[in-house]
Amino acid sequence: MATDVRIAQAIGTLGCTVAANDQTLTVYQGGIATLSIMSIPNLILPARRPPSATLPFHDTPGTSTTHLTHQWFDLYNRGSRIFPGISAVSSLANLYALWALRDSPTPAPDIFGSSWSTCYLLAVGFTLGIAPFTGIFMQKTNAKLMAHAKRDDAAIAEGTEDMVLSSQEKAKRTREDSEVIELLQHWSQLNLIRAALPLVGAGIGFYAAVSSWIIP
Known part of the structure; x- marks a missing residue:
């Protein structure tokens, strides 16, 4: 098999895996799955976990809800700048492999059919x-967390953050604060499902790569 096809297959498979869960991008809090497995659970930890506590451990976070959503918003922004590009590059590589193998027989026609199109x-x-x-299942949760993270931005910009709030506004803010932990946990669950998508893509690409190598 041509070297360019193998390179494309490697980029396609590795790119999917990186998008799903990459430990080499720790400066960006890891890959998509790592956000749910490590980042969010650590953000909502209490100030000090009792030595006798067992996982999962739930208690009052050691930081304010405003700070929590600010940290989440930073993670979200970093991920939105990194992972779509990685997914796009791996997808282009897979499409190139599909084009390069368009006239090659598949080793498992009962699975792929008569071409590589289905697989890639x-x-x-x-x-x-x-x-x-993200748009269909996570938009509502994202919007609530973003709104909370940016809740005081306008007041700070205008220098009115120290103004006395009405009782209605205080009650509204208290209600919003009480929802933050549940929103973060729900986002974490949805994000873990999202991370499975490129991981499945990586598995399919890997199977295609191995299968193509055994074509006579």
Whole structure:
């Protein structure tokens, strides 16, 4: 098999894996799955966990809810700048592999059919699926967390953050604060599902790569 095809297959598979869960990007809090597995659970830890506590451990976070959503918002912004690009590059690599193998027989026609299209298009579909999944299933949770994170931005910009709030506004802010932990946990669960999409794409791409190597 041509070297360019193998390179494309490697980029396609590794790119999907990086998007799903990459330990080499620790400066950006890891990959998509790492946000749910490590970042969010650590953000909502109490100030000090009792030695006798067992996981999962739930208690009052050691930081304010405003700071929590600010940290989440930073993670969200960093991820939104990194992972879509990685997914796009891996998808382009998979599409190139599909084009390069367009005239090659598949080793498992009962699975792929008579061409590689089904396999590679599935890999691309799962990988790029993080975008519609975010828009359809996570938009409402994202909007609430963003609104909380930016709640005081306008007042700070105008220098009115120290103004006395009405009782209605205080009650509203208290209600919003009480929802933050549940919103973060719900976001974490949805994000873990989202992380599975490029991981499935990586599995399909890996299977395609191994299968193509055994073609006579």
